[in-house]
Amino acid sequence: MKTSDFYYDLPKRLIAQEPASPRDGSRLLVYDRASGKRAHRHFYDLPDYLGAGDVLVVNRTRVLPARLYGVKTSTGGRAEFLLLKRVGYTDWEAAVRPAKRAKPDSVYRFGAALSCTVLEEREEGIRLIRFAFDGVFEDILNRIGKMPLPHYIKKMPADATRYQTVYAKEAGSSAAPTAGLHFTPALLAALGKKGVEIVEVLLHVGLGTFRPVKAGEIERHHMHSEYFELTADAADRINAAKADGRRVIAVGTTSVRVIESAADEAGRLSPQTGETAIFIYPPYSFKVADALITNFHLPESTLLMLVCAFVGREQALALYQAAVQEEYRFFSFGDAMLLV
Numbered sequence: 001m002k003t004s005d006f007y008y009d010l011p012k013r014l015i016a017q018e019p020a021s022p023r024d025g026s027r028l029l030v031y032d033r034a035s036g037k038r039a040h041r042h043f044y045d046l047p048d049y050l051g052a053g054d055v056l057v058v059n060r061t062r063v064l065p066a067r068l069y070g071v072k073t074s075t076g077g078r079a080e081f082l083l084l085k086r087v088g089y090t091d092w093e094a095a096v097r098p099a100k101r102a103k104p105d106s107v108y109r110f111g112a113a114l115s116c117t118v119l120e121e122r123e124e125g126i127r128l129i130r131f132a133f134d135g136v137f138e139d140i141l142n143r144i145g146k147m148p149l150p151h152y153i154k155k156m157p158a159d160a161t162r163y164q165t166v167y168a169k170e171a172g173s174s175a176a177p178t179a180g181l182h183f184t185p186a187l188l189a190a191l192g193k194k195g196v197e198i199v200e201v202l203l204h205v206g207l208g209t210f211r212p213v214k215a216g217e218i219e220r221h222h223m224h225s226e227y228f229e230l231t232a233d234a235a236d237r238i239n240a241a242k243a244d245g246r247r248v249i250a251v252g253t254t255s256v257r258v259i260e261s262a263a264d265e266a267g268r269l270s271p272q273t274g275e276t277a278i279f280i281y282p283p284y285s286f287k288v289a290d291a292l293i294t295n296f297h298l299p300e301s302t303l304l305m306l307v308c309a310f311v312g313r314e315q316a317l318a319l320y321q322a323a324v325q326e327e328y329r330f331f332s333f334g335d336a337m338l339l340v
Contacts, residue, residue: 052195065145179252
């Protein structure tokens with residue numbers, strides 16, 4: 001299947017530059033896969049579509065201030081480091097720009113308390129680096145690191161917590177699981193009162209989620225692996241819902257990738273910790289997810305391809321075209337879809 005089969009035309013004016021206020025005030029495009037009907041609502045209307053026994057699966061990852069700006073000690077040249085994955089106490093995989101000058105044994109300094117040495121060149125601008133620091137690494141990173149906003153967002157909101165979900169707990173992501181940004185504590189409480197179960201999973205968002213597809217045919221695209229966890233409690237609760245015929249609603253493509261990665265051929269989950277490089281594109285038979293809450297994604301992206309697998313390519317692209325016509329807001333700080 002060609003990558004160009006997943007293109008749609010998006011006016012730049014529809015790329016959201018700031019989140020809705022309040023969070024759940026964003027618009028919600030609801031699509032019923034069985035009937036083909038659409039509804040234009042708001043995210044705070046979500047309790048109208050979820051009910052007792054439904055299981056809402058959320059990703060509890062927290063975004064790191066993962067962007068660092070360093071100076072090469074030998075030349076004074078500057079470089080940007082985006083931390084992607086921790087692979088040891090001091091070692092990380094990082095995307096470096098410009099990468100061609102970040103050769104093995106190069107040393108970069110990020111201030112008085114933090115420096116790194118490039119250990120190894122990896123594909124497409126990725127480097128294995130080793131940090132040296134004076135103090136607690138996480139404290140230093142929180143002090144000098146910058147939130148890794150996507151390139152199409154030009155300015156961080158005054159309140160940086162708007163780039164975190166309200167249920168974010170475990171730091172490790174290089175980007176936000178954006179579908180969850182729409183939830184508020186009050187909305188989660190309202191869902192709980194209706195009898196909706198909330199189950200947490202973990203996937204640390206890295207290059208696998210937001211790396212663009214450059215291959216002409218999608219089957220040739222290589223997904224980078226990302227760390228995920230599914231606890232025994234989460235697996236048991238989702239398995240029980242499936243056995244009872246209750247719906248499992250995934251919040252975001254990252255939650256989908258966790259539960260689909262951990263499922264056997266019969267759709268039964270087992271507790272797991274590890275790496276997933278699952279790439280979901282049409283045709284794909286979903287084993288666990290019955291419904292999906294998601295933001296609108298970039299043309300020709302793996303995220304759009306997952307949505308196309310869930311509802312059908314033509315139907316998904318028609319939804320996106322309808323969203324353009326209705327002037328929905330797109331991407332990280334944009335509006336959302338509920339696909340049932």
